[in-house]
Amino acid sequence: MRIMKRAAALVAAVVLAAALPACSSSRGATADDTLVVALPAPPESLNPAHNGSGAQGIVHWLSYEPLIRAKSDGSFAPALATEWGYVGTGNTEFAMTIRDGVDYADGTRVEVAHVVDTIKYYLGSPGPMKPFLTGITDVTASGRQVTVKLSTPNPILPYVFSQLVNWGDVISPAGLSMPDRLTTQTFGAGPYTLDTATTVAGDHYTFVKNAHYWNPSAQRFAKVVVRVIPDPNTATQALASGQVDVNLNATATLADQARGMGARVLEGNPGVLALYLVDRAGETTPAMGDVRVRQALNHAVDRAAIAKALGAGFSPVGQIAADGTDGYDPALESRYPYDPDKARSLLGGEVRFDLVDLLTFGMNTASQAVSAQLAKVGVTATIHTDGNDLNRFVADLTSREFAAVTFRLNTPLFASALFNITGTTSPLNPFQSRDPEVEAAFHALASAPAEGQEAAAKAFNRVVVEKAWFLPVATVQNYAFAKGVANLGEFAPNGALDVLDWAPEAGR
């Protein structure tokens, strides 16, 4: 009987817990002066040298002042650097004038020498964004000016030294002297600083105002909490309930639902979903070395039908630059119209190849759809899926067992060209493809002056489309949902979310 009484007491406790809501609010900690942002996954590291790109970078956008601030419309604005530009011609020397009178969150002054030390630290610290520093040979300071010299041209250094790529995030001497602490604390001069006492790494990151920030008008919230909510449905419901203000774990399939609950939907910054036909010399799949075969594969795919099947947020595309991004050429869209008969005649027989992909971003769905259409013209594409395991994916890519890979990228065309098309260390170029025409077009792009960049990007794009190095399938939009937040800005190609412009909406 005693056991039964204890059991009854436990039941009563559980019932009490269930009844508690009646006398308590469920909104949680989201006060009007607190911005809560949902992320799909934790940042790879709090150390800017080791973090990747994408929404996870928000922990750095808040806490480190970049040299150059990328805006949501794709333009750049002064931050720690007041002026910047290439010196001379050829894009091999870049100079920045560093703002005076700026302090780190720890109260020490930002010195020009720290900018040099930070860039040198990044050069010596391997990380996922390291390839963006390719070619930098020297960094020097003179007066308020920092000069970066390169052995090979790089026309996108404003992008590289913005918050989008982390390399503009200047670290204080305290941080540089104790690099191990960069993974658990922040050492920047940004508007906010990490409150380690109220942060649980991997779950939520709390940022409080940097009392020494040089531009206090950009500190529109007293506190910013970045929360990891892995399930996109849950994240959207958290937005609906008011527990979250901005949901960066947003997908196309949830956009209508978000609009229905009164949220503002930011759509943009498209990436291109494509099959990278990587065995371009036909080393393991001889047929793939024939440009006519690669062109045939492009003719065999009904992109419009696939994009429709993939659902909201997807649009057909016939090139590796999405509409609105640098190098996009509308004329290339008609280069490989859907024409199975022409595909069969170009193929001249049966073709088999192996393809590897991931489940994320609709990659596997696209692979399946392309494979089904290729089968109609006598091409057998055997798909190997690595789930969501990027490690396994990279290992499979570098094994050189797969003639094609489905992937989605949304970096500037030059970056794609540098890493994944002409670069020899990228897993997306495992067979280290070389082609004189592609290399000439890349060199022209790399060294083109600002006013000639777009034409050079289009020319490069045209060469790789003509040689059918890819089988582009669809563009896919990125999304962010928000409620109760004003000044959201836009989501332009290669732009950054205007986190510092976000402000509490009147009456929220």
Next chain:
Amino acid sequence: MARLVGGRVLWSLPLLLALSALTFVLAWLTPGDAARTILGTNTDPVAYAEVRARLGLDRPLVEQYWHWLTGVVRGDLGGSVFTGEPVSAIVGDRLPVTLSLLGLSALVIAAVGTGIGLVGALRGGLAGRLLDGVAVVGMSVPAPWLGLVLIVVFAVDLALFPVTGYVAFADAPADWALSLVLPVVCLSVGGIAVVAKQVRGALADVLGRGYIRALRANGMPTRSVVFRHATRNAALPVVNVFGVVLIGLLGGSIVVEQLFALPGLGQLTVTATAQHDLPVLEGVVLCFTILVVVVNLVTDVISGKLTPRAVTP
């Protein structure tokens, strides 16, 4: 009883060794490693080799395991590959969340499952069959779907509970309870169904035995027959099944913690696995293994109390 506890604890040591070694081997067999996670997809082989060497990943697997194991013996679980934080601190931060979730779920399963099972066994007929049906549905409902339904109805539409997150008991006991209501319900439904079915079956079986009929024939009140005699004899299989259900909750907690964004060991498991953060993963496995050992031990002790013959050869 002391011999029983001592024996079980001794037996847990090889189990811990075997599981930790298995985790090492499985992690080793998985393509990729922490160095690749740190460096990303675009990297040159020299940098990759350097990072592997710095992390000790270039050493033979046995050597890596031995290094980890000797550290554990000294009480050092190592540090996270990505943050450098001690694994013991990381796991220690997450453990209360998972223990809260599991503990409350166990209580709910025990109370509700037993209650439903008792009603089913005592009422029989249509009510019993109805409960059987409810139990089957409970076992069949996928936790992610149920969780989303609970969120939409109780957190968004009715605004009774938070959608996500966890509040520490020490910070705000009421908010702690609120933050766990939906995850506990989501995690418990399957277990309630299993326990209810087991209680109903075991009790119905006991109630049909001769000595129960004799007690009733002697005029003993039904309440006494059921609660003083029948339940005690029916409890042994129920306790054993309950132990299995609790161990099953460990796996379920990974899904539920992901769904409700609870910073527990389940969420940590997913992150550590995805990042190939082996020291953290080993720490979590160690912790889960100890939980399994404790659950089994408690189950054995309770079984021993109920039926001494069950634990003495």
